[in-house]
Amino acid sequence: MTSWLRRLVRTLGVDVVRFPPRVLPPALPPDLTAAERAIIARVAPFTMTSIERQVALARAVEHIVRAGIPGSIVECGVWRGGSSMVAALSLIEAGDATRDLFLYDTFEGMTAPTAADRTYDGTLASDLMARDAGASGVRAIASLADVRANMASTGYPASRVHCVAGPVEQTIPGQAPAGPIALLRLDTDWYESTAHELAYLFPLIAPGGVLILDDYGHWDGARRAVDEYFAAWPTRHLLQRIDYTGRLVVK
Numbered sequence: 001m002t003s004w005l006r007r008l009v010r011t012l013g014v015d016v017v018r019f020p021p022r023v024l025p026p027a028l029p030p031d032l033t034a035a036e037r038a039i040i041a042r043v044a045p046f047t048m049t050s051i052e053r054q055v056a057l058a059r060a061v062e063h064i065v066r067a068g069i070p071g072s073i074v075e076c077g078v079w080r081g082g083s084s085m086v087a088a089l090s091l092i093e094a095g096d097a098t099r100d101l102f103l104y105d106t107f108e109g110m111t112a113p114t115a116a117d118r119t120y121d122g123t124l125a126s127d128l129m130a131r132d133a134g135a136s137g138v139r140a141i142a143s144l145a146d147v148r149a150n151m152a153s154t155g156y157p158a159s160r161v162h163c164v165a166g167p168v169e170q171t172i173p174g175q176a177p178a179g180p181i182a183l184l185r186l187d188t189d190w191y192e193s194t195a196h197e198l199a200y201l202f203p204l205i206a207p208g209g210v211l212i213l214d215d216y217g218h219w220d221g222a223r224r225a226v227d228e229y230f231a232a233w234p235t236r237h238l239l240q241r242i243d244y245t246g247r248l249v250v251k
């Protein structure tokens, strides 16, 4: 610091701090494999989820392949496709490019929230939506063409990737997968859509298959939909914590 600046700082009684030259990406957990590190780096621009949720998904894919759990991989709420890219790249890594991938989204962003949709601290989703001008925030707008291109970049056979456009309340069950689901990932944030997805898709998960919930800790409505759905089951399911919001259930 130059002497005149030092004098000014003393006179004004302020502190001068140096900003870091750039924001560093979060450190990766030490237990990740080289393949997982490569997948995480590759999908970074295309997903909103945390590294822990990406790794949980990659390992669930590896598990269903190793354990021979039959069926497709389904994601509801895909935004730019990053999580479905993790699934596709993990399938390729596991040597299984035979499974169908179903991607359900409006491909026009979030549907309207209801009063049930609040963050864990009580902020109304409708208020957040009103304040959000961008495409990558809570509105989560991404086009079908963008998602198709991102999925094609993984090298997973395009004939196995099925994008189903429209609100899930309209496309499911009419365009639900015909066969069993090995892995279901729910990420549409709101109470109504999460309740609808669970009602129609959880019964399609094969025994030993995996359900991943992205929004359980962050969105109160999604948590309520999950709690209400599982409260009606005679057996208790363990909702294994992935991070503050992600949960994983083995059927």
Ligand SMILES: C[S@@+](CC[C@H](N)C(=O)[O-])C[C@H]1O[C@@H](n2cnc3c(N)ncnc32)[C@H](O)[C@@H]1O
Pocket (backbone or CB within 6 Å): 046, 047, 048, 049, 076, 077, 078, 079, 080, 081, 082, 083, 084, 104, 105, 106, 107, 108, 109, 110, 111, 139, 140, 141, 142, 166, 167, 168, 169, 187, 188, 189, 190, 193
């Ligand atoms: C939080 S983003 C998904 C993030 C994504 N899974 C990722 O890996 O980054 C939520 C997505 O859900 C979609 N969505 C919200 N409500 C929906 C509904 N009722 N039906 C279909 N898609 C919906 C939005 O268009 C948006 O792409």
